[in-house]
Structures are given as structure tokens and as C-alpha cells.
Amino acid sequence: MISKNYYLILILFLQHRFDVQQIAKKRKTIFKIDLNRPQINTNMLKKIIIILLIILYLTGFLLSFPYIFDNLFGAEKLDSIRNFFEYGTMFCSFLVFNALLFKNKYTSVIAIILCLLLSLNFLISASCYLIYHSGFNVGMAISILESNPDEAMSMSYMFILPGILFFIFLGMLLYSVNYLKKDVVKFDAKFIIIALLWLILPFGYHLKHTYISNKGGGKMIKNVYYHLSDFNTALNIQRDINAIKKNIPVFNIKKIQPGIENVILIIGESERKQNMSLYGYNKRTTPYTDEQAGNMMIFDNAVSPAGITNLSVPLILSSIHPDEFRYHYEKLSYNIINLANQSGYNSFWLSTQASAKGITAIASMSKNKKWINGFDEVIVPELKNVIQKKENKFIVLHIMGSHPNPCNRIPPNWNSEGMDCYDSSIKYTDSVFKNIFSTLKNTNSVVIYASDHGLKIQGDKLLHVDSKESTQVPFFVWYGDKVPANYRITGRESKQTQTTYIYPLIMKYMGLEAPQHYKNEGNKYLNLEMKSMEYDKLPE
Template sequence: MSFAKASALTINKKLSGHFLILLLLSVAIQLWPVLFTQPVRFAVRIALCNVFLLLAAAAVYRYLPGKIIAFILTALLTLNFAIAFSTWNVYQSEFNTVFAMSILATHLAEAKSMSGLYLRSIPVVLGYFFVTWYAIKSLSENLSGRMKTLGVILLVIYVGWYSTANWLKKRKDLEVYYPLSARILTNTPFYTGAEFIIAHRDSALAEKISQKNVHYPALQYQDTGIENYVVIVGESARRSNMQLYGFNQETTPVESAFKQNALIFNHAIAPASATVLAVPMILSKADPDNFTADRLADNIVSIARKTGYHTEWISAQGHSGKSNNYIVAIASTSQKAQWINTQYDTELLPALDQALTVPGKKFIVLHINGSHEIACDRYPPSASVLNSGDKFEDCYNNAIRYTDFFIGEVAKRLQGSASSILYFSDHGLEKNPQLESLYMHGSRNPSKEAYDVPQFIWYSQKALDSQKRQLGWVQENWPTTHNYELMLSWLGISTGIENCHSLLETCYQGATLLPVMDGGRHIFDYDQLRDTFSSPARDTPWRKAKANSL
């Protein structure tokens, strides 16, 4: 007998002798992220179902088909753990629908860029796989047939009980938002799969957005004297890290020079802490309480096209299908939509140059990567200007500065014409000193940092010469969910409905409520959130969206 085979047999024998320890260890590792993010009752359900699953796998393990089943089960359990553990490890959050939508909508370049955040999880994930595999193997070899049969029976009873209970709930419409299959999976160690089911359902619903025809009482266009309107949808930009807003480093030299030609919002507040929800609400009539297909269909891209604008969507953020999420559904209502595989945002500029050659009035959206994690990948080495010695702080601030450079390049192309730029970030980021890369998306128990964003409207000199424009600083809180109404006025569009949410209208009325949504679709009052991630945690009250929300 070879040394390797003898060693393997010795290891197998030792492991088999500790089958109960392996069983408990496997379950404990699976519960690791659960205990930090979910109620105790949820952890108990997952633990029970996990034990029953391992016992059932042990019951069939001795046969070849059983070994295949055990391997597939172990792989699926490992995948669930990998997703949940990585989310908790990086974001200190449970895995939720927004994360699932982001994964379904991601592209290869973004996946490569983000992979660095999750590399440190790999040893733990691999360890879990082998512990679980040997737990099943040792249980098969050491438990009596009666115990293994009992495990199968308990698993059937458990799944049957929760399936029936959730089916009855569904019949009574107590869980309208959640598909039945998602509710059932939530009670198993495959609970992350529930979020993917919801995300896939949401992606299918997003297709309805482009199919709906919104009626306006009296759609009209009034000449604004501006030929080119460009909207730059930023990504993950913290207002507090921008020189324009008083930051102590030169992160926005271009934007800071815009002050005389711009309307700058000092307290812009995003509606959600993730792109897949924030951008659709900013560009449409949807809001955290009313996230419906009808309201998403009433979006600024569609209405600009209906009033005679040539509309283009140019994105550095990839997509996995024409209806993969709400953003793509809105983008697809434009006359031309393109997703460009870029390394840096400046690679969108040739497409912008081409769009600007189209005659007549134009409405162009540039959706950039900005300072999205990992920020070190968002700019070329030549743009590494800020060097304080703190790598990830410098990476983030240099990414903000590179976005500033990109905005400057767009402005250069527009300066000789009557043009205007609206820039805003989709959401902010929280600063977590315990995280190596420092900055992260807000999710569970968010702070105001997750929603505090920059926003301004810039006018070229020719645009300023043609008509009087509103310039200066807007000091009051501005929910970017009102950007739809703001852009209607900016573009000279009237729908026949009074537009008093627009700062540019004489009837303007400021916002009294500032609802914001976290990654789990809980709705908070912005004013009740803690100021920063490092502020003392508080039990902030929240509510669910209205029953007809997606």
C-alpha cells in the first residue's frame, strides 16, 4: 500500500470517529453569517433543516447515485454559504434581493474587478465544503439505518410543514411580494436562492416597463435655447469626499471651477443605497413607497423621446439581457442604447462624440462606473495624483478625481454649443474603518452616508447667454426622486400636470418627507438615520413598501 493511500485511510478513519463533531461543525459554519444578520428563530430553522438534509444524504451515500446526490447537495450548501458569508464578511449585511439583482446584472469586467473583495473568503468556503462532505460520509458509516431513515422522515415532515404553511399564507395574500418558492427556500439552508428567485421575478416585471404606454393630458415642449442635454449618472460618489463640498483634498478641481455656471445642490439625498433601485427611481416617477411598473414606465428617457429629443443611453455598466433589470428597461426606451465594455469611464467619450453629431436637440445619458468598488480599478496609473499613504483612501479619492476629470472632458465637448450637464451620483457609500477597502454600499441598518450624494446642473456660456438660468447653491434637502420633475422643467417639457416638485418652477414646494430604501427594501425616514456608519447603532423604525409595489 502506498504512503499516500495509507495516509488517506488514516485521515478517513480519524474523521469517521468524530462524525458528530463533523456534523455540528458543518451546521455551525453554515450558521456563521446567519447568527450575525438574522433573528434566532431563523437560525434555528436553518440548523434543523441542515441536520435533516445531512442525515438524509447519509442515508443514500453508500450507493453510487447516493454519492452523486451527496456531492450535489454539498456543492449547493457550499454555494449558499459562500454567498451569505461573503456578503456578511464584506458588507456586514444579510444577502438580499438587491445583491441578487446586482449579481444577475453584472458583467465579466465588473466581476473581475469585484473579485478581490471576496478572495479572503475562499479558504473558509473550501473548508466548509470538505467538512460537510466528510460529515455526510462519516454519518453514513457510523449511524444506524434507523437513525438515517429517521433523518429522511424528519426532512420530509419539515419541508412539507413549511411548504403548506407558506402556501396557506400565499392564498391569504399575507406575503404578496414573495413568490411561494422563495418563501419555502427561506426556511432551508438554500435561503439565498430565495433572493435570486425574487430578483429574477423582478427582472421579468421590468420588461413590462417598456411595454406600457403612459398617457399625458397635454404633452408640450417649449424651446429652452439649449441644444444638448447630457445627464451623467455617477456611481458610488460620497458628497463628503468632494472638494466642491468642502473636502480637504483636491478631488474635484474641475467641478469646483464650475461654481459660477452651475446650480449646485448642497444636500441631495438618494432614494436607495444600491444602483439597481436608486437609478430607476431618480429617472422616473417611482419612489420608495410606490415602486410600480406604471410609475417606472413614466420616465424621463421615454418622455424626452416623445417630445422630439434624440435620446441616447451610453453605459459603462454592462447588462446581461435587454430586460435584465429596471435600469436596462428604462434605457431601452431611448432611440439608441449601448453598453460599452470599458476599463475606464473615459472610453465612453468616443460614443458621446458620435451622439453629439446628430442634428437637433439631444438628450444623452452617460452611465459611468465612477468610484464603484474596487475604486483602485476605476482610473489609470497616470491618474494616481493623491497619495496620502493610505492605499484605499487614496484609491477612492483618486477615483472621485477621475470622475471629475471625465466630467471636465464632457464639458469641453459642450462648451462651444448651447448645452447643459446634469450630474448626480446614484447613491453614496458608507465608510467602515474595519473594512480593508474602507468604503461599502449601505445595507442593513444604514446611515445617512449611504444616501448623501453630489448633484449639480452646469450650463455652457452659450446656454447662459440664450436665456436666464437659475444658478447658485440649493441649501435645502433635495430628494433625487424629484429629479424626474426637475428634468422636465430643465428640458422645457410640460405634461399638462402641475409640476411643483421641480425647483425650476414658480409653484415649487420643498419636500417634507425623505423616504429612503435599504438593500432589503425596508423604507426609512432619512432624518431618523444615524449620521455615519461609525455613529452608535440605533433601532431605526422602518416600514414596507405599499402592497402594489414591485
């Protein structure tokens, strides 16, 4: 009985083992088949990533030069197609070049740096499109070069999505270069020639652009880093602007009457007159200024000469014309600070904005200058100290106003009364005016206020763009009680007035003979491409 049971158990065990082995074989076979499939899919995936990377690169290029896309449907269709082909070729050459560098551990560091720079190039394109809905230009390059850490941090929330795209682009770029290094690119004559194309072709394009024709070249000096030429231009502009510090002009000054003791210019930031109750806005964002309207000259139709601070403020503070700005920066030395210095006025520059090279070049000509950290209200005690001096003074107050992000322009304990951050920033500025006007009420003082530029509303975004909406700014003059009657002109001016009129207006308040004809009469506008144009030709 035991023997029978033993054999029965043995037979069942062997049968079970055989079944298990068969199942294992089947599983092994299946596993081998599954193992091969991902290998094929991985190779395909690598090629797809490279194709997507090329498309992403060309998309960034297209976002920066949108006119090329428009030309695809016009008479210059072939030129646009050629641009795509040329930039696509240079980018593919760039990939091969870096794949060769990746083959050596020392030169791979250079490749990583080149890839980082190209990813930053893409980040600029993505940021301009997603934030400003426009291509990149020289004006934006100047703003980047003149940005300071505090300003960059305050606007960092706007770059979350572009930042994500930056890391996606960088990851795809490094992945593609590594794949090409391992599986495609070899150190032979063919790949070396391909790798050098992205360095050689720009010289050919430059020669054609300079000596043969500009056909197909557009406004670009072609390079795989397609923003490089804008930054190069911006750096040249910075050098020229800094050079004005060394050029102190001699003004033909004619004093015709005693000037006002304290001539104060307040330069606001990114304030839309459309959001001020002083100009009819349905929310009471400027309650104190509204009450002072009877003691002010208000310009109802004021426009700025440019759409960004770095262009508009130098145009407001100097006699340079928009037509001259790009090629005759030395004329910026003919500014209101130097004029005040030579007219018997002690000059002061008080700012809650961090220094920016273009504007600071003019500010540095002030005999007294101070940059102050904090909300705009911190400028009032500084002003009180300056006013104590018994002398003729010209004082510039450069405030943060409604600079993006407007939520950061309001003290934490500020009562916004249900308003959004932008409207609250305007109301906060109004409270700063209240303190300034209270300080100056019983003095021989005049205050000229204008915002450097406005902003355009697009959806829920406030944009720096070339448009009439973004140039419509507040501009008014307020008088202290002791200002002589011959200077005290109140009311509202409905005629369109460019804020460059501030320059001759300050001359009058200093008792100087002002020019009969001034640059604002032509109403020229300096756009973000650094080109002068008729204001009336701006889009709404």
C-alpha cells in the same frame, strides 16, 4: 582457543538476538497501543466535525437574520430559540438525506450538487457579513442576478476570505455526509423519515405562515436554503421590470417654451460628496469642477432615493414613488427616456457600465444606445459624435465613476499624486468632466450630474448600507455658453434635495411644463429590504 572464542561469540550473538527480539516485542506492543488510540480519536474527530458544521451553518443563518440574535435578549426569546431548533433540525435532516443519496453512485451526484448549493448559500451569508456587515436581502439578490462577469471580477478581491470559508464549509459538509453514509445511516424507515423532514417541514411552515399566524416565522419562508425566498422575490421583480419594455405610456406633454438643444444627464457611481473638494473636502479631488462652480447650480444637501444602483437609478429616471416600487413596476415605463422620445428629443444612452437588467430595461427604450468598454474617458469621443447632430437631443452618460474596486477605475498611467484609489477615482472623474465640459462649452447644452448613491466608511471599508452617510451624493447642473439666460440659474442650494428631482428638472430644460409637486418632496427612501421609509429615520 578457537573453540572457546567461537562459543563466546555464539553466546554473545544469542544474547544480543534475544535482546533485539524483546525490544521488537515491546515496540510491537507499543505500536499496537498507538494504533488503537488514533482509531478512537478519529471517530471522535468525525463527530466533532459534524457538531462544528451544524454550528457553522446556524452561524451563517444568524448572520443573515441578525434580528433573531437580538430577540434572544428580548421578549421574543422563545421565538428565536424555536428558529434555531427548526433550522438545526432541517439541516440535520439534510445531512441524513444526502448520506442516503451517497450510498448510490448515481444519486451521489445529486447529493454533491445539493451540498454545493448549500455551501453557496453559506458563502452569501459570510460575504454579506464580512464585506457589508449586514444580513442578506432582496436588494442584494437583485444585484447578484444583475451582476456581469466584468463587475464580478473587479470585486473578486473582496471575496477572498468568504471564499476560503466556502471551501471549508463545503469540505466539512462532504466529509460529514460521507461519514454518516459509512458508519451511521441505514436504508430503513427511521432514517428515511428523518431524511425527508427538510423537505416536509417548509410546507408546514408555509401553511402556518400563510393561514394560521406568522409567529416565529419572521420575514422568512423557512427552508434549509434560507436565501431562496430572497432570490425568488428578486426573480419576480426582474420579470416585472422587463415587462415595462412592453408598456409604452402616453404622457400629457405641455410645451411652454423652446427647450435646450442638448440635455445631458451624467449618472455617476458610488461617489461620496464628502470626498469632493467641490463640497469642502481637504484634498483637491475635483480641481476642474471647482473652477467651474461659478457656472453651476450646486445642490449642497442632495441625497439619493436608495443605497444601491439597481434601486436608485430607476427611481431617479422615472416618476415611480418608492412606495410603489415593489408592487407597481409597470410605472417604471413612465421614465425620462420615454418622455424625451415623445417630446421631440432624440434619445441616446452611452454607458461604460455593463448592462444590468433593471437599468437596461429603461436604457433599452432609448432610440440610440451603446455600451462601451474601457475607462470612463472613452465616452467623450462618443459624445462628440452625437453632439454633431443638429437636433434636440437627450443624452444619458452612465459612467463607472468610483465603482468598487476604485483602483480598477483609474488608467495605469494616471498620476494619483499620492491619493488613495478612491480619492484618485474621483479626481479621474473630474478629468473626464473637464473633457466633457470643454466639448460642450460653445454649445447650447446643459449637463446634470448626480451619483446614483454614496458609500459609508467603516474602518478601511466602503460599504453599501442603508444610512444617511451613504446617500449623501454630489448633484449639480453645468451650462454651456449658448444656453439661454432664462435657463441659466447658478449658485448653491442648501435645502435637502433628493436626486429624484432630476426628472422634473429635465422636463424644464426640455421646455415642458413640470409638475408643481413631485415625489422628492416627501423624501421617502427605498431601503435594501425593498421597503419605503422616511429618510429621516435612516441611521447616520
